[in-house]
Amino acid sequence: MPTRTKRLGGSRTRSSTTRKTLPKTPTGITGFDDITEGGLPRGRPTLIAGGPGCGKTLFGLEFLMKGAVQFDEPGVFVTFEETAADLELNVRSLGYDLPVLIKQKRICIEYVRVERSEIEETGEYNLEALFIRLDDALRSVKAKRIVLDTVESLFGGLADTGVLRAELRRLFGWLKERKITALITGEKGEKTLTRQGLEEYVSDCVIALDHRVIDQISTRRLRVVKYRGSSHGTNEYPFLIDRNGIAVLPVTSLQLQHKASEEFVSTGLPWLDEMFNGHGYFRGSSVLLSGSAGTGKTSVAGHFLEAACRNGERALCFTFEESPSQFVRNMGSIGIDLDKWLRKGLLRINAARPTIYGLETHLATMHRDIDEFKPSVVVVDPLSSFEGGTRGEIHATLIRLIDYLKTLQITAVFTHLIPGTGTLSSVEQLIEGGVSSLMDTWILLRNTLGSQGVSHLLIVKSRGMPHSADERTFRITYDGLAADGTQLAALPQSGNRKR
Amino acid sequence: MPRKKTPAPRGKAKEWILRLYIAGHSARAAAALQNLQAICEQHLSGRYEIEVVDLLKHPQLARGDQIVAVPTLVRRLPQPIKRIIGDLSNAERVLVGLDLRPRGRSARVAI
Numbered sequence: 001m002p003t004r005t006k007r008l009g010g011s012r013t014r015s016s017t018t019r020k021t022l023p024k025t026p027t028g029i030t031g032f033d034d035i036t037e038g039g040l041p042r043g044r045p046t047l048i049a050g051g052p053g054c055g056k057t058l059f060g061l062e063f064l065m066k067g068a069v070q071f072d073e074p075g076v077f078v079t080f081e082e083t084a085a086d087l088e089l090n091v092r093s094l095g096y097d098l099p100v101l102i103k104q105k106r107i108c109i110e111y112v113r114v115e116r117s118e119i120e121e122t123g124e125y126n127l128e129a130l131f132i133r134l135d136d137a138l139r140s141v142k143a144k145r146i147v148l149d150t151v152e153s154l155f156g157g158l159a160d161t162g163v164l165r166a167e168l169r170r171l172f173g174w175l176k177e178r179k180i181t182a183l184i185t186g187e188k189g190e191k192t193l194t195r196q197g198l199e200e201y202v203s204d205c206v207i208a209l210d211h212r213v214i215d216q217i218s219t220r221r222l223r224v225v226k227y228r229g230s231s232h233g234t235n236e237y238p239f240l241i242d243r244n245g246i247a248v249l250p251v252t253s254l255q256l257q258h259k260a261s262e263e264f265v266s267t268g269l270p271w272l273d274e275m276f277n278g279h280g281y282f283r284g285s286s287v288l289l290s291g292s293a294g295t296g297k298t299s300v301a302g303h304f305l306e307a308a309c310r311n312g313e314r315a316l317c318f319t320f321e322e323s324p325s326q327f328v329r330n331m332g333s334i335g336i337d338l339d340k341w342l343r344k345g346l347l348r349i350n351a352a353r354p355t356i357y358g359l360e361t362h363l364a365t366m367h368r369d370i371d372e373f374k375p376s377v378v379v380v381d382p383l384s385s386f387e388g389g390t391r392g393e394i395h396a397t398l399i400r401l402i403d404y405l406k407t408l409q410i411t412a413v414f415t416h417l418i419p420g421t422g423t424l425s426s427v428e429q430l431i432e433g434g435v436s437s438l439m440d441t442w443i444l445l446r447n448t449l450g451s452q453g454v455s456h457l458l459i460v461k462s463r464g465m466p467h468s469a470d471e472r473t474f475r476i477t478y479d480g481l482a483a484d485g486t487q488l489a490a491l492p493q494s495g496n497r498k499r
Numbered sequence: 500m501p502r503k504k505t506p507a508p509r510g511k512a513k514e515w516i517l518r519l520y521i522a523g524h525s526a527r528a529a530a531a532l533q534n535l536q537a538i539c540e541q542h543l544s545g546r547y548e549i550e551v552v553d554l555l556k557h558p559q560l561a562r563g564d565q566i567v568a569v570p571t572l573v574r575r576l577p578q579p580i581k582r583i584i585g586d587l588s589n590a591e592r593v594l595v596g597l598d599l600r601p602r603g604r605s606a607r608v609a610i
Binding site: 053112129133 | 520522524527530531534550554555558559561562565566567568569570571580581582583584585586587588589592593
């Protein structure tokens with residue numbers, strides 16, 4: 001079994017072959033169908049709850065648009081709040097042309113307005129007119145899906161909550177009878193999931209969206225609160241909203257089932273390859289390059305990128321401290337020509353300030369970039385940028401990333417800045433943080449005060465291969481990193497060495 | 500648009516145009532129409548026109564007047580549009596809703 005089911009095809013087959021679970025309707029939303037093992041319960045109502053701006057409406061729109069375009073399931077969008085213009089703009093941002101879909105009778109939009117100020121209530125009534133409208137809309141496109149966004153607005157417009165509650169209960173039952181896959185959005189309440197307690201009426205599937213801002217960094221999260229008759233991930237999943245819509249990250253596949261490669265990838269430095277049994281890093285392994293400032297970490301990573309491209313492989317570099325052009329210029333100054341590979345399209349450098357998103361959002365973005373570019377080597381420079389998060393958070397995020405890269409057999413090099421002089425003893429915090437234990441290979445760089453441009457490199461560990469136990473000295477030159485002939489004696493401390 | 504008009508007016512236009520939306524001929528719909536006719540005869544005699552729209556027959560018409568509940572009475576003329584939902588059993592509130600009574604008085608009546 002694959003560690004991560006890829007996209008819809010896989011999920012669909014899975015849902016239809018899995019016994020006992022309910023039939024499901026794929027949403028087409030990246031990652032969501034993976035974590036729910038197929039999508040929303042088919043022919044049943046699902047509640048999606050969250051605060052303002054958390055992405056409920058977008059989720060609903062994407063569910064409908066993808067339904068109409070990808071799965072040939074026409075749908076009705078019932079909006080109680082948005083105007084036609086807003087809605088069209090929203091849909092356009094997802095890359096769909098609403099007027100065309102409406103014309104083709106694949107989507108129907110029903111605008112429902114209830115203004116309390118215009119309404120006087122006297123005597124008994126029910127919401128039969130709303131049912132008639134929905135029925136008419138559903139018929140007009142032969143709908144299989146419906147989104148009610150946000151049905152709770154009715155409570156603002158009509159005073160008799162007793163009638164409303166009874167009618168909403170009837171509405172959800174009515175939709176179920178018609179076997180319409182319904183998505184009902186609800187505004188987050190003070191103590192309850194939704195302001196009007198809609199979760200009492202929708203018993204099949206409840207999803208909560210959340211948009212948190214901690215230390216001025218925003219992270220969006222999705223949680224499947226309940227999914228009757230189906231297994232689902234109970235974790236909170238980070239998600240992104242970008243030009244392609246919503247992307248949920250099913251990043252908990254800590255299954256360690258990736259196959260170990262016997263293939264090698266050059267480090268880009270012949271003398272470093274030499275230290276690794278003459279070949280370089282294992283393909284699909286993760287390498288930690290740690291060292292204090294100015295020891296040449298990024299340069300070692302730069303050589304690796306360049307070598308991969310020269311080999312015709314695609315390389316993706318995430319840089320969190322420099323802009324792409326700055327990165328290229330700096331590498332150029334030591335004779336590593338990355339510009340050439342950028343132009344050939346083999347190399348991509350993605351730069352982001354670590355503080356613009358939370359850790360998980362960063363991870364999400366990286367996932368998406370990796371999915372898009374399909375590199376065979378990845379460099380993250382530097383990992384230490386993420387120290388804003390708690391240790392546990394960083395650890396969890398890293399595990400997810402490394403696991404993902406391994407699954408795809410991508411060789412990854414992470415640079416890591418060690419404060420201070422960069423001796424082994426000052427690296428203890430790294431070991432404590434558990435970062436090094438996640439890595440297959442750990443290279444330590446250090447320099448001596450007073451000797452500018454000279455650094456020492458030690459392979460602390462490298463799983464599954466014999467490697468040099470000696471510390472190598474190299475110089476940072478205009479032509480890259482050159483090994484010095486001199487070899488220093490191996491450091492006495494070797495507690496962390498594998499062999 | 501096909502709809503039933505009571506009383507069928509001929510000749511000069513009425514200043515009050517009221518439309519009652521119902522869904523099928525239920526007891527509640529009948530009560531609403533009866534209540535409405537009584538109120539109109541008493542307060543708007545000769546000046547009104549009532550159209551009854553059965554949404555079961557003309558579902559599309561619910562969209563235009565933004566009808567969600569039945570029965571709903573819509574005052575189309577005079578402007579602005581007013582909506583009163585329910586079986587119109589409380590004449591005072593209907594009069595307030597139609598702007599035939601000031602709002603303040605209805606509050607006392609309602610209590």
